Amino acid sequence: MNNGNHHESLVWCVMSISEDDIASNALSLLGASSTWVLVRHQWLIDNMRSILTGEPPPPLEHLYEFDVIIPKDLKLPDNLILSFLEVKHTLETLWHNTVKATHPLSGKTLLEQLDQYQLRAHHFMQSTKEANQHLWHEFTMRDSLTGAWSRLTLQASLTQELKRHKRYLTPCSIVLLDQNNFKSINDCWGHVTGDQVLAKTANIIENNLRINDQLFRYGGDEWLVLMPATTAGIAEAAMRRISQFVESHAFQSPSGEVFHAGFSYGIAESANFPSVDDWISAADRELYSKKQRLTA
Numbered sequence: 377m378n379n380g381n382h383h384e385s386l387v388w389c390v391m392s393i394s395e396d397d398i399a400s401n402a403l404s405l406l407g408a409s410s411t412w413v414l415v416r417h418q419w420l421i422d423n424m425r426s427i428l429t430g431e432p433p434p435p436l437e438h439l440y441e442f443d444v445i446i447p448k449d450l451k452l453p454d455n456l457i458l459s460f461l462e463v464k465h466t467l468e469t470l471w472h473n474t475v476k477a478t479h480p481l482s483g484k485t486l487l488e489q490l491d492q493y494q495l496r497a498h499h500f501m502q503s504t505k506e507a508n509q510h511l512w513h514e515f516t517m518r519d520s521l522t523g524a525w526s527r528l529t530l531q532a533s534l535t536q537e538l539k540r541h542k543r544y545l546t547p548c549s550i551v552l553l554d555q556n557n558f559k560s561i562n563d564c565w566g567h568v569t570g571d572q573v574l575a576k577t578a579n580i581i582e583n584n585l586r587i588n589d590q591l592f593r594y595g596g597d598e599w600l601v602l603m604p605a606t607t608a609g610i611a612e613a614a615m616r617r618i619s620q621f622v623e624s625h626a627f628q629s630p631s632g633e634v635f636h637a638g639f640s641y642g643i644a645e646s647a648n649f650p651s652v653d654d655w656i657s658a659a660d661r662e663l664y665s666k667k668q669r670l671t672a
Contacts, residue, residue: 399520401450404516405460408445409467415439416471420497421557421559424641427489431672436475437617442468453523454579459514466507476501519593521571522578530592533602542605548604548646549611552659553581553639556668565629570597573637577622584618591640597640608645615641640667 422434442464452460474496519526525533537548555561555577562570574597582591585601594600603611623638642663649655 398452400525401447401452402456402515402520404447404450405452405456406512409460409463409508410510411445412440412442412467413508416504417501420500424490424493424497424566427486427493440615453518453521453575455518455523455582456515459511459518463507463511464485467504470500470503470507487577519578522575522593524578524591524593524599526584526593530594530600531652533590534655535594537602538606538649538652538655542648542666546605546646547607548602549606549608550639550655551599551601551603551611551615551643552656552658552663553592553599553601553615553641554663556638556640556670558597558637561635565631565633569627573627576625576627576638577639580622580625581618584621585614585626600659608643611643611645615643640670642666 382458388615415438419436419439425431426433428498428534443641459599477566480668511525517526517529518524534550540546541548558570561573578591578593578599581599581601586603588604590602592600592602601611601615606614618640619641623636625636626634628634640663642659642661642665644658644662647658649658
């Protein structure tokens, strides 16, 4: 995929912007994507008119390109950037294929030209609608600061896994994580540094999970990892490894002081829990027990 040099500015960074700013940047990308699609829908309508009248097709060079309508230097979590770039590539490929097929073909009647054109135009409009809906889902269902899934999707995901366990006896584990000494980080170096810790922690966890695992932001400095088809033992081994990666990362305070930030976690394997809340409570009890030992 050729994302263009402009999009190299869309980098993971939360050092100097707030969570609200990240949400605003995400809305800017969503708006840009909608604008890009709308001007092309209008071009297709205008081009159909040109086929009927025999006039030259409307110029393509007047259409807005992404590099023009995307604000520069947007800063977003990796997951949101990748979601946007994937949809951008899909949209641009759809448009390239549609434009190739919209030029009048010699030897075909006007009705044949219109019929072929309408099929291509309908496919473009329907496909771009689906791509933009996917992008809106990704942006609205993910936490704006960290790119992790928000709690809006948590209940449905855990309910589905509990049902799968009860029906097929398929193991599934959840991991509840809590950042260690997070209040002290905020108190010592401020909330911007605290946000940096949260975002980088999410980034490290996400990059070390398997493709079917999901990371949710459960609370302010709490996370929940859903690990389908995973026993508690396998989850323990995975989280021990990820914990080492997080603890080895060197953070830097505004004054230049280097510090490290880890997390504690509790694991609960799927069982005959009456509800999702009971499942989470089981993980929370193990987390609490570990934190008690940590502070003892």
